[in-house]
Amino acid sequence: MVATRRTDGVVVLASIAVAAVVAALPQLGASSYSQILVYYAAYYLALGQSWNLMSGMTGYVSFAHGALAGIGAYAAVIALNAGWPMAPALLAGPAVALLASFVIGATSLRLRGVAFTFATLFFQELALLVLRKMPISGGPGGLALQDIVPIWLPQLLMIVLACGATIVMVALRGSRTGIRLLAIKGDETAALSLGIGAAKMKVALFCVSAAIAGGAGAIHGLFTASLYPDVVFNVDVSLIALAVPMIGGVATAMGPVVGAVLYVCIGEAFAIFAPSLHVVAVGALLLLVILFMPTGLAPFIAQRLCRQSPRATNAVEGRTP
Amino acid sequence: MTITLALQLLVNGLVVGGLLGLVALGLALIFGVMRVVNFAHGEFITLGAYLTWLIAGGLGMSPLLGVPVAFLAGAAVGWAVQTLLISRVASRPSLDMLMVTYALSAIGLGLFSLAFGGDFRSYSEGPNGEVHLAGVSIGLRGLTVLCICALLSAAVMALLRSGHVGLALRAVAQNREAAASCGIDTRRAERTAFSLAVGLAAAAGSLVSLIGTTTPSVGHDWVLDGFVVVVVGGLGSIPGALLAAVLIGLVQSFCGFVFDDAWAKIITYVLLYATLLLRPQGLLGQPMEA
Numbered sequence: 001m002v003a004t005r006r007t008d009g010v011v012v013l014a015s016i017a018v019a020a021v022v023a024a025l026p027q028l029g030a031s032s033y034s035q036i037l038v039y040y041a042a043y044y045l046a047l048g049q050s051w052n053l054m055s056g057m058t059g060y061v062s063f064a065h066g067a068l069a070g071i072g073a074y075a076a077v078i079a080l081n082a083g084w085p086m087a088p089a090l091l092a093g094p095a096v097a098l099l100a101s102f103v104i105g106a107t108s109l110r111l112r113g114v115a116f117t118f119a120t121l122f123f124q125e126l127a128l129l130v131l132r133k134m135p136i137s138g139g140p141g142g143l144a145l146q147d148i149v150p151i152w153l154p155q156l157l158m159i160v161l162a163c164g165a166t167i168v169m170v171a172l173r174g175s176r177t178g179i180r181l182l183a184i185k186g187d188e189t190a191a192l193s194l195g196i197g198a199a200k201m202k203v204a205l206f207c208v209s210a211a212i213a214g215g216a217g218a219i220h221g222l223f224t225a226s227l228y229p230d231v232v233f234n235v236d237v238s239l240i241a242l243a244v245p246m247i248g249g250v251a252t253a254m255g256p257v258v259g260a261v262l263y264v265c266i267g268e269a270f271a272i273f274a275p276s277l278h279v280v281a282v283g284a285l286l287l288l289v290i291l292f293m294p295t296g297l298a299p300f301i302a303q304r305l306c307r308q309s310p311r312a313t314n315a316v317e318g319r320t321p
Numbered sequence: 322m323t324i325t326l327a328l329q330l331l332v333n334g335l336v337v338g339g340l341l342g343l344v345a346l347g348l349a350l351i352f353g354v355m356r357v358v359n360f361a362h363g364e365f366i367t368l369g370a371y372l373t374w375l376i377a378g379g380l381g382m383s384p385l386l387g388v389p390v391a392f393l394a395g396a397a398v399g400w401a402v403q404t405l406l407i408s409r410v411a412s413r414p415s416l417d418m419l420m421v422t423y424a425l426s427a428i429g430l431g432l433f434s435l436a437f438g439g440d441f442r443s444y445s446e447g448p449n450g451e452v453h454l455a456g457v458s459i460g461l462r463g464l465t466v467l468c469i470c471a472l473l474s475a476a477v478m479a480l481l482r483s484g485h486v487g488l489a490l491r492a493v494a495q496n497r498e499a500a501a502s503c504g505i506d507t508r509r510a511e512r513t514a515f516s517l518a519v520g521l522a523a524a525a526g527s528l529v530s531l532i533g534t535t536t537p538s539v540g541h542d543w544v545l546d547g548f549v550v551v552v553v554g555g556l557g558s559i560p561g562a563l564l565a566a567v568l569i570g571l572v573q574s575f576c577g578f579v580f581d582d583a584w585a586k587i588i589t590y591v592l593l594y595a596t597l598l599l600r601p602q603g604l605l606g607q608p609m610e611a
Binding site for chain 2: 055059061107108111113114115117118119121122125126129130132133185239242246250276277278279280282283284286287290291294
């Protein structure tokens with residue numbers, strides 16, 4: 001346990017250090033292309049980590065995280081266009097996502113099994129259909145942010161959010177709550193019999209996770225400055241949210257970091273060589289990782305690197321020795 | 322709303338319901354026997370639709386030939402996917418199995434887009450024209466679809482009710498361990514169920530191409546309604562799935578006329594939430610264990 005706490009501290013400090021360096025990239029004279037790649041890595045990390053918090057830790061698969069980010073983006077842009085100051089407008093994103101997740105969670109998380117998966121899947125479809133109908137969201141034609149903000153603002157905010165989400169994940173893994181959640185994932189009936197109140201905890205966790213996704217969406221709304229329902233609620237966004245942690249290493253803190261960096265690399269490589277094969281490549285990679293590296297890439301590599309030292313492996317996987 | 326109009330909408334709803342029935346039958350079969358939601362089901366529908374488009378539009382043969390061809394091709398692909406991929410993760414947490422089918426769905430969607438582009442495909446071969454009956458006009462294509470759907474559903478129900486295969490499938494669905502200890506080959510039952518279900522999805526896709534246009538995402542759109550049907554009917558309950566399919570088909574037909582197609586979809590999806598909230602076990606499903 002002591003070793004885990006110490007590595008947790010190291011991981012947190014390292015995350016902050018990396019985030020600080022990355023955030024300082026514009027001052028260090030990095031090209032705007034590399035800054036945008038860093039931004040996207042941070043965006044994917046924030047989305048992936050928010051999915052990981054809920055679905056990775058509990059095993060209840062959410063397909064709604066893309067849509068939660070989408071309604072966060074809409075809320076922030078609508079609020080900014082209505083003349084709200086920046087801070088409350090940005091907070092409107094997570095607030096709306098949290099509210100939506102509470103409704104989905106309260107209706108479906110008291111049920112076991114796939115009810116939650118269906119409830120989240122159809123939330124995605126409903127959000128798209130409803131926003132295409134509503135005049136306030138600009139209908140199918142979408143919505144533009146009227147006052148463009150300087151690009152460094154969303155870039156900085158996204159890095160802070162991604163770093164914060166990773167720290168939350170580290171803290172959760174080391175906490176009693178995290179152990180309780182993994183117990184639910186392992187065997188919900190057994191966890192219940194030990195007095196772990198599963199339903200409330202799952203709803204609360206889903207709300208936290210949704211607020212992070214909504215925040216990522218709100219910041220991304222600032223970044224893109226224009227929202228089209230068919231793009232914002234594209235199935236691709238939900239694929240990112242779950243592929244990043246599943247490929248990197250589900251229920252670990254560092255897995256989504258590996259997954260997000262890899263996702264950006266795949267995206268760029270395929271944008272140059274074969275744009276139409278991008279989704280196929282992500283799907284195939286996801287399939288290969290699940291079949292041959294069930295714990296994900298990061299723990300798999302860590303195991304290969306420190307085979308002689310089980311303690312180091314445990315630290316990377318976040319297991320207590 | 323006149324009676325003629327209502328009858329017309331009823332017939333349209335039954336055609337949609339019949340197709341949804343085939344899709345949901347497969348989903349319920351897979352869920353019943355393997356306890357997994359097959360997210361790749363929609364891509365097998367698309368496979369059947371494109372196969373039939375190739376047979377009718379490309380080779381100029383009757384699209385009705387596409388139904389058995391799609392069924393056999395689907396069954397073969399389903400058998401391979403189950404044996405090579407899904408059975409490997411069968412003993413893992415359900416998250417992994419779900420993710421495998423989801424990854425397959427992404428791969429399938431990408432490959433269909435790559436091979437066929439985003440064009441809307443249709444063909445003029447096969448039954449055309451309409452029959453008029455008491456003021457209701459029924460397209461010959463719709464009528465064909467309805468008849469084949471009814472025939473296929475009845476055949477599958479008969480297969481499940483009698484014979485060794487059906488008995489084995491029902492036994493595994495009821496209690497896996499007990500079935501295995503009675504000497505039933507559960508892995509073979511899983512392969513059979515998956516292969517049959519995928520065959521049905523491809524056959525449904527073949528019929529979808531007959532009454533509509535084929536795009537890379539045609540199966541995705543149908544399978545979403547199929548998911549609503551299996552939840553409303555009761556997960557894993559086959560009679561429930563068929564009942565709910567007709568119900569959802571009628572809801573879509575009537576709401577699509579009164580409002581529009583987007584609202585019909587919204588209402589369908591709200592029905593899913595209402596079921597989860599008010600009757601989680603669905604119309605004919607067993608109450609889920611606590």
